[in-house]
Amino acid sequence: MDPALEEVEFLARSTNRVEVLAALADQPRTRRDLESVTGASQPTLGRILRDFEDRRWVERTDEGYTATATGRLVAEGIVDLRETVETELKLRDVIEWLPTAEMDVDLRRFRDATITVPTETRPSAPVGRSLELVRDADCVRSVSHAFNDRSLDLLRRRTTEGEATFEGVFAASAIEAVTDDAVLCRRFRELVDSENATIRVYDGAVPLAVTIADDVVSLLVRDDDGVLQAAVDTDDEAVREWARETHERYWTDSRPLEVADLEE
Known part of the structure; x- marks a missing residue:
């Protein structure tokens, strides 16, 4: 499988992953902040953040976590893709x-x-x-x-x-x-x-x-x-x-x- 599509699939399989990455691309957040924003549990957030750190999409800071330059790039792309597909679904019948x-x-x-x-x-x-x-x-x-x-x-x-x-x-x-x-x-x-x-x-x-x-x-x-x-x-x-x-x-x-x- 195409490595790029594998990463897209990795994100798309979990709404929480998309929401966490988008939230961190917007501004630095603590895990408590992320829990409030996304509704994900702390154990789930732990797994997501470890996976993102492995991919160098996020990094720890004094304020908690923030998206890296490539993390922001991926967040922008996946959010755009989701909005594009949401629009297609809305317009599909007309x-x-x-x-x-x-x-x-x-x-x-x-x-x-x-x-x-x-x-x-x-x-x-x-x-x-x-x-x-x-x-x-x-x-x-x-x-x-x-x-x-x-x-x-x-x-x-x-x-x-x-x-x-x-x-x-x-x-x-x-x-x-x-x-x-x-x-x-x-x-x-x-x-x-x-x-x-x-x-x-x-x-x-x-x-x-x-x-x-x-x-x-x-x-x-x-x-x-x-x-x-x-x-x-x-x-x-x-x-x-x-x-x-x-x-x-x-x-x-x-x-x-x-x-x-x-x-x-």
Whole structure:
């Protein structure tokens, strides 16, 4: 077996080993400190520390124990690996539908994301989660290939009543779909006519549906048949910056939509 993988396996077989090494890489600690931080027993800590000393990952100091330079290197690597795998596990069931080709952001930034999927009792849970974020926001920006009648109603009400501002860029096909429905078109006209809303039309393909509600980014992901599979939202700074840049890019490349452009 590869010696490097053997060391990875040695660490991975024990959560306590990972926690102890990460704790010592953070700052020097006594065995009592380590017991408090990791929950490991003193006999377990003794075995771990001896193994780490043998590998020259930790050394004794007047303050107890501290990680060596190589110990800090290994700690950083194993913590990064764990966080990477944790993120993969979280995204595994939705990754095939995420618009990753459009997402110039490290997927590890989604480690703390909230993922909402449909259930038998709540088939519209992803839309409900997206509406929850919009309902509490003062500023909403969107880039999307489609409209949802519930979000349209919510945005129409909040902008016409002066509760929020909205800047939306939508695929031309999405606008056409709305105008083909008399009821939706009437509601849409009210949204477009609101002084707190600005709608623009993008004539090319829009392969994503992303909304920025204040500081939270939400993506609605659909399968190849257009069936909604999940809502993924996060307040991660890097994801937020990507979403803002994406909105700005589509906004610049789109054309304004006026009420007069919508047929009665």
